[in-house]
Amino acid sequence: MKQFSLRILISVLALSFGEIQGQSSDDACFQCHLEIDEDMDVSVMENINNDVHILKGLGCADCHGGDPQAFDDPDVSMWDSEDFIGSMDKLEQVQVCRKCHSDPTYMRQFTVSMKTDQVAQFWTSQHGTLLKSGDNNVASCSSCHGVHGIYPVSDPRSTVYPLNIPETCAGCHSDNDYMAEYDVKTDQFEKYRNSVHGTALYESGDISAPVCNDCHGNHGAVPPEIEYLSDICGTCHINNMNLFRDSNLSRIFTETGLPQCETCHGNHEILKPIDQMLDLSNQPNCESACHVDTGDIGVILSKEIFQVIDSLKVTMIHAQGRVDVADQKGMEVSELFIHMEDALKTLIQTRTSIHSFDIDHIKSVAQEGFEATTLAIAGAEEAINEHGFRRKGLFLFSLIITVFVVVLYLRSRISS
Amino acid sequence: MNENNSKDTISREGKQRRRFLDLILKIGGLTGLGAIVYPVFRYLIPPDIPEANVSSITAGTIDEFLPNTSKIIRFGRKPVLVVRKKNGDFKALSATCTHLDCNVQYRDDLEQIWCACHNGLYNLEGKNISGPPPKPLSQYSVVVNNDRIVIAKGQST
Amino acid sequence: MSVFNWLNDRFNLAAVQKFMKKKQVPIFYGTVWYYLGGISLFLFIIQVVTGILLVLYYQPGAATAYESVKFIVGTVEFGWLIREVHSWSANLFVFFIFLHMFTVYFARAYRKPREMTWLSGFVLLILSLLFGFSGYLLPWNELAYSATKVGSDIAGAIPVVGDFFLRLLRAGDDVSGATLTRFYGIHTAIVPLVFSFILAVHLIFIQVQGMSIPPKLEKVPKEELKTMKFFPDFVTKDFMAWLIVLNIIALLAVFFPWDVGVKADPLAPAPAGIRPEWYFMFMFQTLKLIPAHVFFMEGELFGILVFIIGGMIWFLVPFLDRNPHRRKRTNFWTYFGVVVVIYMIVLTVWGYLV
Numbered sequence: 001m002k003q004f005s006l007r008i009l010i011s012v013l014a015l016s017f018g019e020i021q022g023q024s025s026d027d028a029c030f031q032c033h034l035e036i037d038e039d040m041d042v043s044v045m046e047n048i049n050n051d052v053h054i055l056k057g058l059g060c061a062d063c064h065g066g067d068p069q070a071f072d073d074p075d076v077s078m079w080d081s082e083d084f085i086g087s088m089d090k091l092e093q094v095q096v097c098r099k100c101h102s103d104p105t106y107m108r109q110f111t112v113s114m115k116t117d118q119v120a121q122f123w124t125s126q127h128g129t130l131l132k133s134g135d136n137n138v139a140s141c142s143s144c145h146g147v148h149g150i151y152p153v154s155d156p157r158s159t160v161y162p163l164n165i166p167e168t169c170a171g172c173h174s175d176n177d178y179m180a181e182y183d184v185k186t187d188q189f190e191k192y193r194n195s196v197h198g199t200a201l202y203e204s205g206d207i208s209a210p211v212c213n214d215c216h217g218n219h220g221a222v223p224p225e226i227e228y229l230s231d232i233c234g235t236c237h238i239n240n241m242n243l244f245r246d247s248n249l250s251r252i253f254t255e256t257g258l259p260q261c262e263t264c265h266g267n268h269e270i271l272k273p274i275d276q277m278l279d280l281s282n283q284p285n286c287e288s289a290c291h292v293d294t295g296d297i298g299v300i301l302s303k304e305i306f307q308v309i310d311s312l313k314v315t316m317i318h319a320q321g322r323v324d325v326a327d328q329k330g331m332e333v334s335e336l337f338i339h340m341e342d343a344l345k346t347l348i349q350t351r352t353s354i355h356s357f358d359i360d361h362i363k364s365v366a367q368e369g370f371e372a373t374t375l376a377i378a379g380a381e382e383a384i385n386e387h388g389f390r391r392k393g394l395f396l397f398s399l400i401i402t403v404f405v406v407v408l409y410l411r412s413r414i415s416s
Numbered sequence: 417m418n419e420n421n422s423k424d425t426i427s428r429e430g431k432q433r434r435r436f437l438d439l440i441l442k443i444g445g446l447t448g449l450g451a452i453v454y455p456v457f458r459y460l461i462p463p464d465i466p467e468a469n470v471s472s473i474t475a476g477t478i479d480e481f482l483p484n485t486s487k488i489i490r491f492g493r494k495p496v497l498v499v500r501k502k503n504g505d506f507k508a509l510s511a512t513c514t515h516l517d518c519n520v521q522y523r524d525d526l527e528q529i530w531c532a533c534h535n536g537l538y539n540l541e542g543k544n545i546s547g548p549p550p551k552p553l554s555q556y557s558v559v560v561n562n563d564r565i566v567i568a569k570g571q572s573t
Numbered sequence: 574m575s576v577f578n579w580l581n582d583r584f585n586l587a588a589v590q591k592f593m594k595k596k597q598v599p600i601f602y603g604t605v606w607y608y609l610g611g612i613s614l615f616l617f618i619i620q621v622v623t624g625i626l627l628v629l630y631y632q633p634g635a636a637t638a639y640e641s642v643k644f645i646v647g648t649v650e651f652g653w654l655i656r657e658v659h660s661w662s663a664n665l666f667v668f669f670i671f672l673h674m675f676t677v678y679f680a681r682a683y684r685k686p687r688e689m690t691w692l693s694g695f696v697l698l699i700l701s702l703l704f705g706f707s708g709y710l711l712p713w714n715e716l717a718y719s720a721t722k723v724g725s726d727i728a729g730a731i732p733v734v735g736d737f738f739l740r741l742l743r744a745g746d747d748v749s750g751a752t753l754t755r756f757y758g759i760h761t762a763i764v765p766l767v768f769s770f771i772l773a774v775h776l777i778f779i780q781v782q783g784m785s786i787p788p789k790l791e792k793v794p795k796e797e798l799k800t801m802k803f804f805p806d807f808v809t810k811d812f813m814a815w816l817i818v819l820n821i822i823a824l825l826a827v828f829f830p831w832d833v834g835v836k837a838d839p840l841a842p843a844p845a846g847i848r849p850e851w852y853f854m855f856m857f858q859t860l861k862l863i864p865a866h867v868f869f870m871e872g873e874l875f876g877i878l879v880f881i882i883g884g885m886i887w888f889l890v891p892f893l894d895r896n897p898h899r900r901k902r903t904n905f906w907t908y909f910g911v912v913v914v915i916y917m918i919v920l921t922v923w924g925y926l927v
Contacts, residue, residue, distance in 0.1 A: 208548030332647025455651035
């Protein structure tokens with residue numbers, strides 16, 4: 001009788017609020033757990049209605065097993081069922097998820113193009129390797145994706161939506177106590193937040209900025225090997241990668257075992273590179289770690305490169321100043337602003353070009369910037385001169401008028 | 417009492433002065449008149465660019481564009497990428513990448529539009545297909561007029 | 574000379590020449606004020622000429638006005654000069670018109686037989702203010718936009734007809750591109766036409782009646798009055814005055830050039846410290862100072878009524894001044910005029926100090 005009235009209650013609720021799916025109102029697990037959820041140690045039903053599995057029409061038994069039609073008896077619905085799994089440990093969890101998510105034929109009915117290699121990748125990852133060897137501290141599926149309220153990755157509420165990924169990973173990886181037994185630092189998230197990528201992500205909301213999984217992989221997450229580090233950065237920074245690869249430094253780095261891009265730029269706390277990184281009087285920088293002596297070819301080259309960039313910047317500042325003066329005088333200078341934009345673009349390209357470590361190449365790239373600033377300065381000077389000429393012309397006109405008035409006055413005195 | 421204009425009282429010196437002053441007045445008057453008429457005359461002649469707002473611009477002639485080549489032109493203050501596809505059709509798109517505003521370029525090896533800054537890729541319709549760019553490139557319309565290529569704001573029909 | 578003869582045979586120019594040669598201008602302490610009318614006319618001519626030149630390149634409309642002004646100033650040859658002259662000459666025009674009006678007032682030249690000249694002059698003054706108000710918006714920059722908003726708000730405070738008048742003026746509820754178009758029509762077509770007609774009437778009156786002289790001098794027999802010939806003496810002096818004014822414009826253009834400003838954005842919040850043009854400042858400041866309620870009326874309404882009534886009194890002064898001919902140089906109306914001048918100057922300065 002109690003169960004019957006409970007069914008009525010649930011059905012009424014379903015009809016009036018419409019939140020609960022048709023299947024769920026027929027699901028014994030769902031109904032019962034709705035009622036007892038607040039008494040459980042860990043809430044299961046709190047966010048269940050947003051769970052992507054429920055929304056796709058699956059039910060509790062599809063993961064946990066048991067008999068969802070047995071409304072009256074928990075023994076029948078749960079304990080007595082052969083395939084019932086209650087709360088599971090991490091290895092069991094991977095197996096449960098794998099049951100569907102590694103089956104392409106099954107997954108096709110939900111999303112034709114969904115990947116099904118997640119578990120296979122997971123076993124290659126650090127998390128997977130350790131889990132297999134019995135470490136239950138590491139991440140498994142639910143650690144990152146959540147459980148009983150899983151959003152699709154594309155949903156901004158998902159724990160693995162790009163904006164949320166760093167914090168999800170940091171949940172364990174920034175916890176000193178949790179990570180104490182592993183030989184892994186816990187400062188990555190803090191460092192990432194300060195980095196140029198973190199700033200782009202959090203302050204500009206640019207979700208194309210790389211987050212943890214873009215460099216480390218997501219299911220097959222490992223620290224990147226030195227050999228292919230520049231390939232990872234090169235996914236976006238393709239010019240830097242290509243230039244570096246063709247430079248003679250690439251071979252030297254590989255032989256010395258240096259981690260390519262990371263050697264100069266760091267890994268998590270990648271800051272916006274400043275030109276002073278080339279300036280040897282500024283410590284610390286790349287070269288001082290290897291190129292110490294003043295006569296060293298690396299030191300000389302870095303000075304030359306810094307010169308090119310610095311002189312371009314100085315020229316640009318001067319040009320901008322002249323253009324601003326012309327602009328403030330009210331002259332038409334939009335053409336000159338275009339030249340300054342071109343110069344800025346060349347400056348950016350020059351900074352990229354240093355990765356070739358070939359001074360002739362770098363100089364040839366910077367050349368366009370010098371040409372643009374020359375045009376801007378010439379235009380600005382012309383405008384400023386024109387402005388001065390106008391004022392002088394008007395003043396001269398004013399003098400002529402004054403003389404004319406005086407002469408006219410004298411002339412009028414004569415005839416009167 | 418009315419003031420008299422008696423020519424007899426003007427001395428020869430006065431006459432000279434008068435003539436001298438008249439001359440200056442004539443010269444000054446002509447100069448002044450010229451100083452007013454000349455600017456007005458120059459003003460009336462239209463400048464090379466006839467108006468401020470650019471609504472359309474000529475990107476060149478058909479012969480200047482080989483198939484599978486491109487050119488970046490200025491449309492007012494904005495750069496526009498004009499591409500002649502392999503099949504001869506023209507396409508004009510904003511050359512400003514929608515990610516972080518770098519200038520994009522046409523890659524004839526890929527037959528796609530590429531941004532060198534962070535390896536973004538757009539197809540020839542301007543749709544962002546790979547890399548960081550979040551939005552497609554905005555479109556400009558292309559009209560082939562005699563054999564001139566004219567670019568205007570708005571999409572081609 | 575043959576050109577003269579050719580025209581003379583057809584239009585009897587000789588009669589005009591005779592008239593001009595006979596024309597005399599009185600000389601006394603107040604003669605110097607005679608030039609103010611001519612200067613105002615000169616400035617009006619400059620405005621018409623430079624205005625026509627500007628119209629050749631200016632494009633009205635919210636999307637094109639600002640850009641076209643920038644184009645004129647930056648790209649068109651001597652466009653900057655035409656614009657500078659037009660902008661400064663406009664301000665001088667309003668200034669000299671006020672000066673002309675006040676000198677005529679204090680000379681009581683409005684008395685019989687010159688009442689109509691005064692009335693037409695007052696209408697010209699109002700039209701000039703309308704010229705200035707409508708022209709000021711045309712560059713469509715932030716300064717112009719906010720000045721227009723603030724100025725037209727005053728119009729809206731007029732009782733009864735205020736809202737209707739405001740909508741008529743603004744071509745809508747707010748200052749918009751439609752307002753710009755309407756002001757353009759007012760500034761380049763409607764007011765020039767009406768102004769020219771009334772100006773012609775005003776000048777004809779002056780030609781027919783001659784220059785006014787103080788009542789004292791009217792009693793002196795004609796032969797004993799000191800005069801100068803209109804042509805060439807007065808004309809020469811008038812011409813010199815015009816040249817001096819031209820000079821002033823040139824110097825103003827050199828030392829205080831106008832800039833193009835920032836394009837108006839109706840959606841942006843109003844910048845701090847917006848105010849109308851200087852010749853409306855005294856009204857603006859007065860309205861700001863009036864308390865929210867005066868007697869039973871809203872303060873703004875009271876202020877507007879005071880302006881309207883004051884304007885009407887000023888307009889009708891030829892008929893209100895009962896005794897303009899008496900020997901005493903000052904009377905109630907003189908003091909009234911002094912109060913008005915001081916009030917306007919003080920409130921204008923105050924408006925800028927705040």
